[in-house]
Amino acid sequence: MLSHIPQKLLANPDIALSGDIIGNCVHCGVCLSHCPTYTVIHNENDSPRGRIFLIKDMYETGGAPDAKTVEHLDRCLTCLACEAICPSGVEYSKLIGHAREYVEANYKRSPWQRTIRSTLEMLLPRPELFRLSLYAGKLGRPFRGLFSGTIRAMLDMVPKNPLPGKGKINRPGVYAAKGQRKKRVALLTGCVQNTLDPAINDATVRLLNRHGVDVVVARGAGCCGAPAEHMGDEDKALPYVKANINAWLREADSPEGLDAIVINASGCGTSVKAYGHALRNDPAWAAKAARVSALAKDITEFMTDIGLSKPVIETGQRVVYHSACSMQHGQRITVQPKALLKDAGFEVLDVPEGYLCCGSAGTYNLLQPEIANQLKDRKLKNLKSVHAQIAASGNIGCITQLADEAGIPFVHTVELLDWATGGPVPPSIKGNVS
Amino acid sequence: MTMQMPPADPAIIARREQLAAGLRAIVGQEWVVSEESERAPYQCDGITAYMAMPLLVVLPASADEIRRVLLFCKENGVKIVPRGSGTSLSGGALPVLDGIILGTARLCNIVEVDPLERIARVQPGARNITVSEAASPHGLCYMPDPSSQIISTIGGNVAENAGGVHCLKYGVTANHILGLEAVLMNGDILRLGGDYLGAAEGGLDLIGVLTGSEGLLAVITEITVRLVPKPEMARVLSMSFSSVDAACHCVGAIIGSGIIPAGLEFMDRKVLDAVAPLIQETFDSNTAALLICELDGSKAEVDALVQAVTAIANKEGAIEVRASNSDAERERIWRSRKLAFAAIGKLCRDYYCTDGTIPRNRLPDVLAKMAEFSKKYGLNYANCFHAGDGNLHPIIMYDSRIPGDLEKAEEFGADVLRTCVDVGGVLSGEHGIGVEKRDLMPHQFSAIDLEQQQTLRCAFDPTELLNPGKMFPTPCRCAEFGRMHVHNGQLRFPDVPRF
Numbered sequence: 001m002l003s004h005i006p007q008k009l010l011a012n013p014d015i016a017l018s019g020d021i022i023g024n025c026v027h028c029g030v031c032l033s034h035c036p037t038y039t040v041i042h043n044e045n046d047s048p049r050g051r052i053f054l055i056k057d058m059y060e061t062g063g064a065p066d067a068k069t070v071e072h073l074d075r076c077l078t079c080l081a082c083e084a085i086c087p088s089g090v091e092y093s094k095l096i097g098h099a100r101e102y103v104e105a106n107y108k109r110s111p112w113q114r115t116i117r118s119t120l121e122m123l124l125p126r127p128e129l130f131r132l133s134l135y136a137g138k139l140g141r142p143f144r145g146l147f148s149g150t151i152r153a154m155l156d157m158v159p160k161n162p163l164p165g166k167g168k169i170n171r172p173g174v175y176a177a178k179g180q181r182k183k184r185v186a187l188l189t190g191c192v193q194n195t196l197d198p199a200i201n202d203a204t205v206r207l208l209n210r211h212g213v214d215v216v217v218a219r220g221a222g223c224c225g226a227p228a229e230h231m232g233d234e235d236k237a238l239p240y241v242k243a244n245i246n247a248w249l250r251e252a253d254s255p256e257g258l259d260a261i262v263i264n265a266s267g268c269g270t271s272v273k274a275y276g277h278a279l280r281n282d283p284a285w286a287a288k289a290a291r292v293s294a295l296a297k298d299i300t301e302f303m304t305d306i307g308l309s310k311p312v313i314e315t316g317q318r319v320v321y322h323s324a325c326s327m328q329h330g331q332r333i334t335v336q337p338k339a340l341l342k343d344a345g346f347e348v349l350d351v352p353e354g355y356l357c358c359g360s361a362g363t364y365n366l367l368q369p370e371i372a373n374q375l376k377d378r379k380l381k382n383l384k385s386v387h388a389q390i391a392a393s394g395n396i397g398c399i400t401q402l403a404d405e406a407g408i409p410f411v412h413t414v415e416l417l418d419w420a421t422g423g424p425v426p427p428s429i430k431g432n433v434s
Numbered sequence: 435m436t437m438q439m440p441p442a443d444p445a446i447i448a449r450r451e452q453l454a455a456g457l458r459a460i461v462g463q464e465w466v467v468s469e470e471s472e473r474a475p476y477q478c479d480g481i482t483a484y485m486a487m488p489l490l491v492v493l494p495a496s497a498d499e500i501r502r503v504l505l506f507c508k509e510n511g512v513k514i515v516p517r518g519s520g521t522s523l524s525g526g527a528l529p530v531l532d533g534i535i536l537g538t539a540r541l542c543n544i545v546e547v548d549p550l551e552r553i554a555r556v557q558p559g560a561r562n563i564t565v566s567e568a569a570s571p572h573g574l575c576y577m578p579d580p581s582s583q584i585i586s587t588i589g590g591n592v593a594e595n596a597g598g599v600h601c602l603k604y605g606v607t608a609n610h611i612l613g614l615e616a617v618l619m620n621g622d623i624l625r626l627g628g629d630y631l632g633a634a635e636g637g638l639d640l641i642g643v644l645t646g647s648e649g650l651l652a653v654i655t656e657i658t659v660r661l662v663p664k665p666e667m668a669r670v671l672s673m674s675f676s677s678v679d680a681a682c683h684c685v686g687a688i689i690g691s692g693i694i695p696a697g698l699e700f701m702d703r704k705v706l707d708a709v710a711p712l713i714q715e716t717f718d719s720n721t722a723a724l725l726i727c728e729l730d731g732s733k734a735e736v737d738a739l740v741q742a743v744t745a746i747a748n749k750e751g752a753i754e755v756r757a758s759n760s761d762a763e764r765e766r767i768w769r770s771r772k773l774a775f776a777a778i779g780k781l782c783r784d785y786y787c788t789d790g791t792i793p794r795n796r797l798p799d800v801l802a803k804m805a806e807f808s809k810k811y812g813l814n815y816a817n818c819f820h821a822g823d824g825n826l827h828p829i830i831m832y833d834s835r836i837p838g839d840l841e842k843a844e845e846f847g848a849d850v851l852r853t854c855v856d857v858g859g860v861l862s863g864e865h866g867i868g869v870e871k872r873d874l875m876p877h878q879f880s881a882i883d884l885e886q887q888q889t890l891r892c893a894f895d896p897t898e899l900l901n902p903g904k905m906f907p908t909p910c911r912c913a914e915f916g917r918m919h920v921h922n923g924q925l926r927f928p929d930v931p932r933f
Contacts, residue, residue, distance in 0.1 A: 002784075002834040002835070023783065024779070026779055027478060027480060027481075027482045029479075029520055029585045029586075030584055032585050033561060033563075038539075042537075042539035042542070044539075045467070045472050053474055066471050068471050069471050072472070087775070087776035088779045089776070089780065
């Protein structure tokens with residue numbers, strides 16, 4: 001599509017790149033078919049093709065975008081189903097990412113919206129604060145009926161069950177391989193995940209150690225930066241990004257080196273794999289960031305490379321695999337998780353309309369609860385339709401969004417792989433599945 | 435690029451907010467889009483070269499809402515441009531400045547699948563592929579499969595009489611419609627045919643009139659389509675030739691032998707070179723053109739046909755013939771065809787694809803002509819089309835940033851289309867006339883033909899408010915002249931007394 005972005009704006013390399021990406025779009029409309037917001041709202045403005053048009057107009061007009069444009073860009077889940085299906089290779093993720101940065105720099109949000117967004121940016125990356133806020137949330141949960149919008153969504157998200165204790169993998173260090181060491185990897189322990197479900201990191205480390213892999217939790221590594229980045233706040237995201245790069249490269253450059261940076265939350269994985277793009281224009285960081293992105297692997301990619309050992313227990317349960325958007329669209333990892341589950345002896349089922357987002361999408365379920373809930377209900381209906389015994393996914397966001405109402409235990413893929421190859425029964429399955 | 439459209443009425447545009455309020459009372463507050471920034475994404479459909487800002491965008495949720503919207507528009511003299519998913523490649527859903535876009539996206543349900551009658555009743559905004567998905571558990575499918583089937587709507591498919599790869603054997607949309615419900619401009623609801631094969635027999639073929647009417651006659655609100663059993667199996671042959679001519683002759687030889695393949699597609703060398711890196715495959719350096727031939731049916735039937743077509747191809751001088759031996763292999767061969775247009779998109783900044791259809795035996799002549807036009811206009815082109823039914827899709831490459839390039843591409847396309855008509859073909863195989871081929875209509879049809887078509891249009895919509903400026907190069911002015919034949923502004927037989 002032809003755009004007429006003024007020269008002044010094109011001086012910004014991100015906007016110049018956006019102009020090129022818009023030029024690749026031929027307006028064929030194929031992206032509408034897999035867009036979750038278009039599927040539930042049916043308005044072109046809430047589709048990728050519509051948003052590309054809005055972004056084009058926003059740059060062509062220059063200055064502050066209008067409220068409607070911001071509303072429709074905000075409604076995008078960044079699930080990237082559109083990018084995965086686009087026949088012309090339009091890099092929508094970059095387009096929407098830079099558009100969000102432009103919106104945050106040029107649009108004045110209401111004081112209420114600003115408060116909510118900065119609170120989330122502050123809480124999510126800090127496990128201790130996040131944990132405290134969950135306790136506060138538990139106190140507030142009985143009164144959630146009094147609230148609407150984001151506050152209600154936050155209270156709804158607070159787990160009904162008692163918060164799990166801190167997991168084993170909560171400080172920097174090396175978790176040594178069992179038997180002969182074959183590989184050495186760094187693990188991104190994540191911020192939200194380690195608070196909400198520490199069993200996932202515990203299972204990941206056990207699984208890797210059992211397969212002869214040293215696991216390093218690098219000192220100084222923390223949140224991947226996605227929460228701030230999703231809200232278009234690059235300035236707040238970059239300090240996290242740089243801290244991680246430094247921490248991991250220190251390990252990679254140590255005498256023992258690193259074979260991979262393993263990530264077990266696909267949302268974080270998508271972010272780390274994009275570090276190279278985020279810092280491409282910063283001469284001091286571009287090469288380092290690209291190196292980290294090249295080392296990043298989802299746990300299922302890494303396990304596929306090294307091969308899963310034979311299951312040691314009788315499995316065979318019917319497992320419905322929910323592919324997170326950041327997994328299937330963001331990282332294009334579609335076959336590996338299912339193949340590993342099959343190798344581990346499980347019967348693997350797909351979710352109908354599997355390409356549609358569950359509505360979690362990082363902080364989306366908190367910022368856009370109405371659309372998120374419609375998508376959640378649709379996902380749950382599809383998930384239940386295959387009558388599985390266990391649900392599995394590779395992303396904590398989806399698990400939090402769906403677990404309470406799935407009607408069956410909802411676990412991380414690695415918990416099943418760990419269980420099948422000699423680990424303990426995952427806590428949420430204990431007593432629930434025969 | 436501005437396309438000449440009927441003059442916009444400034445008085446209507448001035449009443450935008452008032453009209454929006456009236457329409458909101460019918461469809462609800464949020465389903466009338468009036469902010470300029472939100473109307474902008476509706477400015478074009480699948481052709482971005484033509485754009486116009488719609489007056490308003492209205493998204494009704496039921497046939498009754500559509501009926502009330504049409505009545506409101508009639509009362510207020512507001513034009514209506516119906517739109518499904520906005521994928522038209524002829525500008526069928528190009529807005530007019532003083533008219534609303536009437537979007538059917540919210541009417542997207544499959545109302546009923548009846549496996550015994552082998553029919554499905556669907557709303558107009560249902561995506562083509564969702565019909566086959568709903569029919570699949572019964573071993574049935576909806577055959578017409580335009581390349582856009584993942585997103586284009588059945589309503590839009592009916593309006594454009596869409597084709598697709600499989601229409602060579604199974605027929606176009608018109609061959610699969612058993613019943614239609616549509617709303618006329620006067621608010622009447624028209625029900626044609628019904629929910630079983632043969633329901634439309636006996637009367638005038640009005641379903642045939644509405645199918646392919648490009649939104650000029652009525653707004654379709656429900657469709658009953660025919661479902662057919664999914665073919666038991668299919669195999670694909672990939673046949674390469676050292677010349678375009680040899681490939682064209684092979685097309686004629688296959689059809690001439692009495693075989694009707696499920697699909698028969700042509701790709702030239704430029705397309706193959708563009709596709710090769712995407713599918714990680716190389717093509718013999720002597721290959722100038724490739725035919726892809728799909729054969730479906732029972733196993734015995736398909737195996738026999740594969741042998742027969744292979745023999746024909748060899749006789750016609752094929753360099754290489756490969757047959758798929760598994761579904762995975764079949765998918766791989768098809769991938770090259772399915773990725774062709776996207777791959778070309780990577781070769782050039784913009785391309786313009788048109789849609790003429792010719793008798794198969796004239797393929798070599800018309801393809802040779804295209805090479806001449808390419809020299810004349812200094813624009814590159816590639817060919818990838820439905821060879822079996824002679825439906826050409828020349829891809830003309832240009833750069834929209836170069837002033838005048840688009841106009842040259844359009845002229846190139848127009849020359850190709852005129853050539854198609856001159857050799858006994860037609861302007862459109864499946865994309866429709868819309869605005870894109872509108873001004874070429876007099877090349878295919880005589881003034882009398884066009885007048886008759888306009889008269890038919892007026893019988894359905896005397897207000898001429900439905901999709902104005904599409905299909906016909908001139909307005910029919912039937913309202914002014916009381917539905918009488920007007921030619922060059924003159925009544926025919928003006929001296930004959932009238933009632």
